[in-house]
Amino acid sequence: MRFTSLLLALAGAASSVNAYWLGDIAHQGHAPFAGPNYPVFRNVKDYGARGDGVADDTAAINAAITAGNPCNRGCASSTTTPGLVYFPAGTYKISGSIRPAYFTMLIGDASNPPTLKATSNFEGFGLIDGNPYYTDVLNWKAVNVFFRQVRNFIIDTTAIPANKAATGMHWPTSQATSLQNIVFNMPTSPDVVHVGLFIEEGSGGFMTDLTFNGGATGASMGNQQYTMRNLVFNNCKTAIIQIWDWGWTYMGLSINNCGVGIDMTGGGSQNIATGSVTLIDSTLTNVGVGIKTARTANSRPDTAGALVLENIDLRNVPVAIQDPSGTLLPGTTGALTIPAWASGNTYTPSGPRRVSSAITPNPRPATLLVNGRYYTRSKPQYESEPRSSFLSVRSFGARGDASADDTAALQAAIDGATASNKILFLDYGLYRVTSTIRIPPGARIVGESFPVILSSGAYFNDINNPKPVVQIGSSSGQVGYVELSDFIVSTQNAQAGAVCIEYNLASGGGVPSGMWDVHVRIGGFTGTQQQVGECLKTPGNPTVRNECIVAFMAMHVTKGAYGLLMENVWLWTADHDIDEQANTQITIYSGRGLYIESERGQLWLYGTGSEHHVLYQYQIVNSGNIFMGQIQTETPYYMPIPNALVPFNPIPALNDPDYRVSCAGVAGNCQASWGVRVIDSRNVFVYGAGVYSFFSDYSTTCSTFAAGQTCQERIVSIERSADNVNIYNLNTIGSRSMLNRNGAMVAFYNDNVNVYPSNIAVYKSN
16 A cells, blocks of 8 residues: 555656646636636636547636636626636547637647647637627727737647638737747648638737648738748648738748748739738748739739848749739749848838849848847747746735735745746736836746736836836846746836836847746726726817826836847737726826837847837837837827827937927927837848827828828938848838938838838838
């Protein structure tokens, strides 16, 4: 008996060591506005799922998703009911769609991803349906579906007859959403009509590490903008169908044994639906036609179908690019590298000049590269770490109820985990802090379903004495390295002096620090006291309410900092209330978006966005060696009532724009927030940009071509010394000037009309 007991104990210990930590640790997440017994974490096996490949687990999985009654069918939006639904390793047989609720993550065992396997009689629009059609419209407005993740799955439709319509995943969503580490397995027979991933609407977004095997189409997608990297397509008839877009950035694609790589012909040659595509650092092998475009000399809109390629390897790809008349760019039956090629309007640095030809590739600095390609790194999931490597913030007394002062407990948890070389698990909650939280070098922090660090009180409310809410590194240039993922920094009530994130670390030695799915989310949700009850929009009224001045700056990368990768980071000042009165617009004021003054740079920004800040969304000053993939901005909706002159006075030490000076003598709505501003900087590479201004005093009539794009007069500025500043596929909306250089207009919107924005395929500063 003793020997048997010992064997059982050892077996249990081995099981614990081998289990993925996320399913093995204690979960103490607390959703303070969802009721005392609301389950943040749910293991599908606790709800009856077997994962044995035999039992039908559909009902059990959906029961886990709907536990606690989160925002689901008929609910416009809510972030008071978070969910992390965990799938241990196994094969989960399903006969109908899995439908994640709003603000819900589906996460599988990263060390042994589970399989979702459709039955032969499967019914539904996607094994995972991220936004169902319960009626003839999507359940949630796609452009308002935020803060969702699906990762670590194998999605298998091979049991469904090949000639029956089937979709692996339906995912019409928007910012702060991500797919990671998913394999789509489909039949490979000649009559196959399966699609791996389908997206028809939204405003994304980010995806990485997806593999598509078989099928008629790997991914069929339409959305405003996206950054996608490290996607593999094997034996698909067509790897990617670009249904429509404004701007899309692909990097690190590997397309193998497919008939067509990317099909951009949606809408036909007379009415093109694809705005622009940027493709870099990718390989196509044994592909019949690399890219199909509908673009002709007579196509409309004028610049639609813009395409830019850089560093593309072809191996047995006879036709690189095909247009309606035939081969536009020959490929090879051997091996060939395309250094750079573009179709669209170019400004190098003046224009427009229409090209459909090779262009000079960007001179990439070695400090941004690995083996000739831009450095990338996926979000760490700590697959090999046992549960003993993790410490919970709850164990240090943090409450996360948006009311208690968690400053001391949160700081103790961060310091304790770092000192003991542990990973801090930030259980879900709203952690109210009343002074700066300092993250030291060596810290590793991972959140559960987007917990919030919430600044509050007088310490952060002096507009003349700004203070960081989260300070990464104690001083600018401190040497060190951090890994931060899956949490939010925000503010509560009036916080006129709050700098949400200050980044100070110098991370060298070839291993940059990383921030993955770390968001700044200011206002518009329960617990912030910055909702419709306090800050309801007031069109036509220029009065600024002090209680609605809610942040000084979203994020500051300081002078001595360098070596940082930011992936899927959204710096959002809310334009509407998600929780209290869903989708009702509010007016709140955050002074500045992302301010980069890193003298050394070595920064990579993948799928980042910055929206609705008063003075600017992105500002780069005296910096360089920066990669930016499909950035996205929006001007505050209330402007010009009030305009960008209030409530934040320009501070010369921060290189703030002084609109009183720069707008002197400029007609139109000049005193509106810059989308992107680059000053005295070098080696800045923007691979896709959506820079948008949709509203004037909450009216969208200004953002159409018929209205003359009069929401604001200018939106992108390159100033003073600018060496090797390059932008591929710049898309602007609502601004008469697309780009200014030292105060002078470079590109006029009406010269570059695209599907909804205006587009410049290539801009080079020199």
